[in-house]
Amino acid sequence: MTGERDAITVLSDHESWDLLKSAALGRLVTHIGDQLEIFPVNFVTQGHTVLFRTAEGTKLFSTVMSDKVLFEVDDHTVAEGWSVIIRGTAHVLSSSDEIHEADRAQLLPWVATEKLRYVRITPDELSGRRFVFGPEPERGPYPS
Amino acid sequence: MTGERDAITVLSDHESWDLLKSAALGRLVTHIGDQLEIFPVNFVTQGHTVLFRTAEGTKLFSTVMSDKVLFEVDDHTVAEGWSVIIRGTAHVLSSSDEIHEADRAQLLPWVATEKLRYVRITPDELSGRRFVFGPEPERGPYPS
Secondary structure: OOOOOOOOOOOHHHHHHHHHHOEEEEEEEEEEEOOOOOEEEEEEEEEEEEEEEEEEEHHHHHHHHHOEEEEEEEEEEEOOEEEEEEEEEEEEEEOOHHHHHOOOOOOOOOOOOOOOOOEEEEEEEEEEEEOOOOOOOOOOOOOO | OOOOOOOOEEEHHHHHHHEEEHHOOEEEEEEEOOOOEEEEEEEEEOOEEEEEEEOOOOOOHHHHHHOOOEEEEEEOOOOOOEEEEEEEEEEEEEHHHHHHHHHOOOOOOOOOOOOOEEEEEEEEEEEEEEOOOOOOOOOOOOOO
């Protein structure tokens, strides 16, 4: 208790998953060698994993299996914002059991395309932060 | 004129910059070797560049000068979304002329921190897309 608010607060895993569940749009970051790529994707959480869909033949599909990925979700108001970042492994679902399980998540497609494949991201690390905007956070009359 | 709407529309550079100007929160993607990093940042455009601030000693500050960067901004409603991606070079401003020019952009800091340094991203490539959500875009009674 210092009577001051930190500008950045570290979120618990529980808070981070709750925020992930509240959102629909995230960003997948991949790379092939030195070439960075970022893709906005419509997603849902299922357990402590992230599910999205993409079409075969897309750049996303060709890079998602290349290596470890990042997945980022954020939101903000004028007063504050939050960001949750997953560092993990992406896996294109191929077995009927995997696909059946993913179907239960009722994920809507991001855009109208055919031949959609499920991708599941399994986290190795989860990191959530809440940010207070402005040059100085407002303080109440009493330290709290 | 095909009578069908594509689910993904490529935006002109002009449209992409207009959308960048309408937003305040973007995401910087960097890497050091195989380690990908993504950072939400509060930004403004100035000319055809992107300006944001960060504190010395942060992970962002240590990675932003490492190589080419990506910068992504998006927004969405229930009906559609857009995403603009810049591939470019980040440069920490050091000369008083550079800093004076950046001051004119009236950028608000993302969080309350000290020793903020300006970073300017100069694009090599700009790519904007508009997405229509849903399994099938709605069509009017007449092809348009």
